[in-house]
Amino acid sequence: xxxxxxxxxxxxxxxxxxxxxxDDELECDAFCKDKTIxxxxxxxxxxxxxxxxDLNVAxxxxxxxxxxxxxxxxxxxxxxxKTTAPSAGMPVASSVQVEDKSYYMxxxxxxxxxVVRFREGEVPKDIPGxxxxxxxxxTFTSCSSKAFKFEYSLEQGMFLxxxxxxxxxxxxxxxxxxxxxxDETTKFVTSHNERHNL
Numbered sequence: 340x341x342x343x344x345x346x347x348x349x350x351x352x353x354x355x356x357x358x359x360x361x362d363d364e365l366e367c368d369a370f371c372k373d374k375t376i377x378x379x380x381x382x383x384x385x386x387x388x389x390x391x392x393d394l395n396v397a398x399x400x401x402x403x404x405x406x407x408x409x410x411x412x413x414x415x416x417x418x419x420x421k422t423t424a425p426s427a428g429m430p431v432a433s434s435v436q437v438e439d440k441s442y443y444m445x446x447x448x449x450x451x452x453x454v455v456r457f458r459e460g461e462v463p464k465d466i467p468g469x470x471x472x473x474x475x476x477x478t479f480t481s482c483s484s485k486a487f488k489f490e491y492s493l494e495q496g497m498f499l500x501x502x503x504x505x506x507x508x509x510x511x512x513x514x515x516x517x518x519x520x521x522d523e524t525t526k527f528v529t530s531h532n533e534r535h536n537l
Contacts, residue, residue: 369422369423369424369465369466369467369468370420370421370422370423370430370465370466370470370473371420371421371422371464371465371466372418372419372420372421372462372463372464372465373419373420373421374418374419375416375417375418375419376416376417376419376531377414377415377416377417377531378414378415378417378529378530378531379413379414379415379529379530379531380399380413380415380527380528380529381399381527381528381529381530382399382501382508382524382526382527383523383524383526384399384508386399386400386401386402386508387399387400387402387407387413388413388415388510389402389406389412389413390412390413390435390437390442390457391412391437392412392437392440392442392457392459395456396507396509397444397455397457397509397510398501398507398508398509398510399501399508399510400507400508410436411436411437411438412435412436412437413435414435414436415433415434415435415529416433416434416435416462417431417432417433417476417529418431418432418433418434418462419431420432420466420473427475427477427490428475428476428477428490429475429476429477430473430474430475430476430492431473431474431475431476431489432444432462432470432472432473432474433462433474434461434462435457440459441459441460441461442457442458442459442460443457443458443460443461443462443472444456444457444472445457445458445471445472446471446472446491446493446512447471453491453494453497453512454511454512455499455510455511455512469492469493470492470493471493473492473493474489474490474491474492474499475489475490475492476489477489477490479521479525479526479527480521483526485528486526486527486528487526487527487528487529488525488526488527489525489527490518491512494512494514495518496514496515496516496517496518497512497513497514497515498512498513498514498515498522498525499511499512499513499525499527500512500513500522500524500525501524502524513525
């Protein structure tokens with residue numbers, strides 16, 4: 340069954356006047372790629388997210404004009420998906436080119452902790468179920484419509500963020516006690532212009 344068509348069969352109208360549906364072929368949380376946009380990720384310090392697979396690190400850095408012109412490891416494809424299940428935000432996956440290779444962002448469990456990794460490969464066109472590459476892109480606050488936060492699809496309340504570690508502002512997953520909590524480390528701007536300021 341394609342993501343474009345969803346067939347449901349009415350079962351019955353119950354006493355409470357609610358119409359119930361049943362279809363064993365429907366899949367929960369299926370994703371179908373809709374469009375791809377190219378963007379830089381910028382944090383509240385106006386630093387760009389740079390992926391360095393050789394060092395197994397993604398961090399926000401101050402970059403030179405020369406580095407920006409190459410775009411290697413910092414100009415992301417944001418893949419937007421349609422979903423068969425209602426969600427609180429746009430389902431997206433991210434990938435980046437480093438030299439001649441493509442890397443996709445995913446979350447993995449290491450030593451009992453969820454971490455962000457970039458693995459070599461392409462983002463799939465269709466995802467039949469849950470996936471460790473999907474994030475829900477949400478507006479950061481109602482009065483900050485150009486800034487976003489990205490919630491991990493497999494764990495509610497877990498967001499992309501950055502933290503200081505060994506003089507780097509590393510990309511991490513961070514658990515927020517409340518979704519409406521304003522935490523500047525989870526605030527990102529996605530811009531097509533590397534000179535964009537918050």
